[in-house]
Amino acid sequence: MEQRISKKILIDRLQKEILLLEGFKPATAGSLRFKGLESIEAAFPNAVFPTGTLHEFVNPLPEYTASTSGFIAGLLTAMMRNTGYCLWISCSRSIFPPALRTFGVEPDRVIFIDLVKEKDVLWATEEALKCKGLVAVIAEVKDINFSQSRRLQLVMERSKVTGFIMLKTKGQLTSTACTARWQISPIASEPEEGLPGLGFPRWNIELLKVRNGDPGSWKFEWSSEGFKQIVQKSFTINVEEETRKAG
Amino acid sequence: MQKRFVSIWFRYLTTDWLCIRKPELFHVPFVFAASIHNRKVITAVNSIAEADGILTGMPVADAKAMVPQLEVFDEKQDRNTKLLKAIGEWCIRYSPTVALDAPDGLVLDVTGCTHLWGGELQYLQELIHRFKSKGYYIQIAMADTVGAAWALARYGTNGSVVESGKQAEALLSLPPAALRLEIEVLQRLQKLGLYNIRSFISMPRSVLRRRFGEGMLQRLSQALGSEEEPLVSIHLVEPYQERLPCLEPIRTASGIEIAIQKLLESLCQRLYKESKGIRKVVLKCYRVDGRIEQVEIGTNKASHHIPHLFKLFELKISSIEPALGIELFVIEATKVEEISPSQEALWLENAGKNMEELSELLDRLSARIGSEAIHRYFPDEHFWPERSIQLASSIIDKPAVIWPTEKSRPTLLLSRPDKIEVTAPIPDYPPMTFRYKGKLHYVKKSDGPERIEREWWLEAGEHRDYFQVEDEEGKRYWLFRSGHYSDTDTSDWFIHGFFA
Incomplete structure (x- = not known):
């Protein structure tokens, strides 16, 4: 019995060591916390959002790209704390810099690299990920294969820069070396009670794959205070529709 | 003498x-x-x-x-x-x-x-x-x-x-x-x-x-x-020029590397003494057959950091064709700027070092892909969406005005508004449905209109009435109607962006 317990402790310790080697740090006082995202953080090992690794976002539609950009901008706000810079590398960029301000990022702290060739995007991303002076690198690519993502992952293991890959693929997804694969899709917003028009942006955040973690799906809103999880199921949409019919 | x-x-x-x-x-x-x-x-x-x-x-x-x-x-x-x-x-x-x-x-x-x-x-x-x-x-x-x-x-x-x-x-x-x-x-x-x-x-x-x-x-x-x-x-x-004649014509890449290293050392030593840094350098290689091979590098921030400048040249060495050999190397700093004293870095040690690394990264990128590919934006005081941002000239500049937040702007902006077909009640209601890229969207919620006038002193044309709309799936769009309704043409609606 005692032996079994000690074995379990041993395995636990080994697992922790492996996690440490893979770049998952245990939660410490200094580690980065994302306000409002606690439930998503819980899905990752040690309940810490892994920075210094590669995250992959799947965007089959431009509407998804818009939501993903918003979500990433929200993450960047916490990561940058109004200092530092990040790079946005793309060859078909459509993000509108002033919109980043809505999510708390100073748009002049984002440097956009607009390339012509798809091939150069990965090269530039790799170069950028080597630079310890950056907070994060966001790359928009059409496709990424395992060895390409592995290369990026190896580079960032040394520099500890966080990488966000925005995939514009519609086809089959290949397996990559990314720590997490996300899909952020827009869902109907809810205006404040009694007011017409649109509410705060709302997303369905799906964590499709997490290394050593639990995939899941959450509904979040970007309110004036930042990320806010939506817990209760809302019925107001139906109600509104009915009132409209009556009107 | x-x-x-x-x-x-x-x-x-x-x-x-x-x-x-x-x-x-x-x-x-x-x-x-x-x-x-x-x-x-x-x-x-x-x-x-x-x-x-x-x-x-x-x-x-x-x-x-x-x-x-x-x-x-x-x-x-x-x-x-x-x-x-x-x-x-x-x-x-x-x-x-x-x-x-x-x-x-x-x-x-x-x-x-x-x-x-x-x-x-x-x-x-x-x-x-x-x-x-x-x-x-x-x-x-x-x-x-x-x-x-x-x-x-x-x-x-x-x-x-x-x-x-x-x-x-x-x-x-x-x-x-x-x-x-x-x-x-x-x-x-x-x-x-x-x-x-x-x-x-x-x-x-x-x-x-x-x-x-x-x-x-x-x-x-x-x-x-x-x-x-x-x-x-x-x-x-050029006032900042160094020459390196070679006894034997240089034909190998490693030979060129040594030459660049030597030239940079003597040039940077001089710049260091005068507390100046390079923004643009030209390396001219005079070949035995009379041709001149030329490569140019630029930096985002004045620098006299030899390893960094050397790295930038390293990316270009492959484009130098030595042919029968190079007998003279000339390096010219065509643009030299005062270097801001590194005291700033002393105070905010990390930030200063980060900036240094960042500007070196941007130099490396621009050496390969061209500096015109690197953009940083400042707000511009125009309401017209296409003109609301301007390019920043360097990475250390600070924006003169703060970023406006009072009006919500789409996360993605199409570089050119796309024409859409809509069903909209007149005179100034948001559309009930619109068709974009063959897909019909039913508008469930909407905000607007927000009228943005064209700046007549810059260009002529119609004003735009912008609507934020959300369709039945919760996707959010930025649509606008160009100008007033008229009897002749009806379909002057466009999609201009996507909200998060």
Whole structure:
């Protein structure tokens, strides 16, 4: 019995060591916390959002790209704390810099690299990920294969820069070396009670794959205070529709 | 340091040039001729024709009578100036200051250059041999002054070196024409029987001035060195320039690397002392075959950090084609800026270091993909969405105005609004449905309109009424109607962006 317990402790310790080697740090006082995202953080090992690794976002539609950009901008706000810079590398960029301000990022702290060739995007991303002076690198690519993502992952293991890959693929997804694969899709917003028009942006955040973690799906809103999880199921949409019919 | 000048005289400049292009003319007497006053006059003579007694200024008919097999080519205007300029540029490898001496000569300021070729005599020999191997016959001399070198190249022995301060003795036996005098003065001297410089050099200056004018005195003192003669160099020498001549032509990439490293070291050392940094550097590689290979790098922030600058060059080394070899490397800092003192980095240690790394990264990126691919934006005070941002000029600038937040703007903005089909109640309600890329969207919620007027002082056109809409799936769009409704055209709705 005692032996079994000690074995379990041993395995636990080994697992922790492996996690440490893979770049998952245990939660410490200094580690980065994302306000409002606690439930998503819980899905990752040690309940810490892994920075210094590669995250992959799947965007089959431009509407998804818009939501993903918003979500990433929200993450960047916490990561940058109004200092530092990040790079946005793309060859078909459509993000509108002033919109980043809505999510708390100073748009002049984002440097956009607009390339012509798809091939150069990965090269530039790799170069950028080597630079310890950056907070994060966001790359928009059409496709990424395992060895390409592995290369990026190896580079960032040394520099500890966080990488966000925005995939514009519609086809089959290949397996990559990314720590997490996300899909952020827009869902109907809810205006404040009694007011017409649109509410705060709302997303369905799906964590499709997490290394050593639990995939899941959450509904979040970007309110004036930042990320806010939506817990209760809302019925107001139906109600509104009915009132409209009556009107 | 005593200045030293070399004068090169291309005795058969244009004819030698033609011989190089048409080797079959090598043993044929030929001339260049141009029409002057309705007759053809010889403007240039090759050495064989000259030996037969043909001179420039002779009518072609006379020359043909003397040498029946003489070939005549048309003279082209400015050919010799162009030729001289090209040769002058090639000569940069021998001295940084090369000046044209029209119509058929070059002047090189060789102060402090000759020791690289092992001495003054060897320097001249090298020049003579190099030009001979290229097919040009030159007469050449070196002296303390441009005037003395000019005189000896044309009227003295070829390849002579006048020791420093001895130019007066060297000039004595030469004819007055060696002083570059005007034709009338020369004729007057001839008439008076003054056939060489010795015969009038000791005359009082007032006498000479009265009889021959101020111009002659100037030429005389320029030749003797009592008056400075300005040279107009073909290339202005950049204030921050380093040169590295090579004993053996360099052909390998590692050789080029060593050269760049050496040049950067000496250049950056100097910049460091003056607390300046490089924004733009050009590396010129002078090849043995006369071509110049050139690469340029730029930085986002003034820098004299050698490893960083070297890295930028490293990316470009593959584009340098050494061919038979490179014999001279010249590095020029074409844009130099004051470096902000690194005290700032002392206070915010991390931030300063990060900035340094970031700007070095951007330099590396722009070296490969071009600096026009790197964008940073500041808010611009326009409501018109396309004009609401402006490019920032550098990464250290701060925006002059704060980013506006009062109006919500889409996360994605289409570079060009796309036309959509809508069903919308008039006069100014949001659409009920719209069709974009073949898909029908039912609008469930909407905000607006937000009217944005076109800035009439910038361009003419319709205003836009923007609506934020959300469809039945919760996707959010930015639509606008261009202008007012009119009876004629109805479908002037566009999609301009996507909200998060």
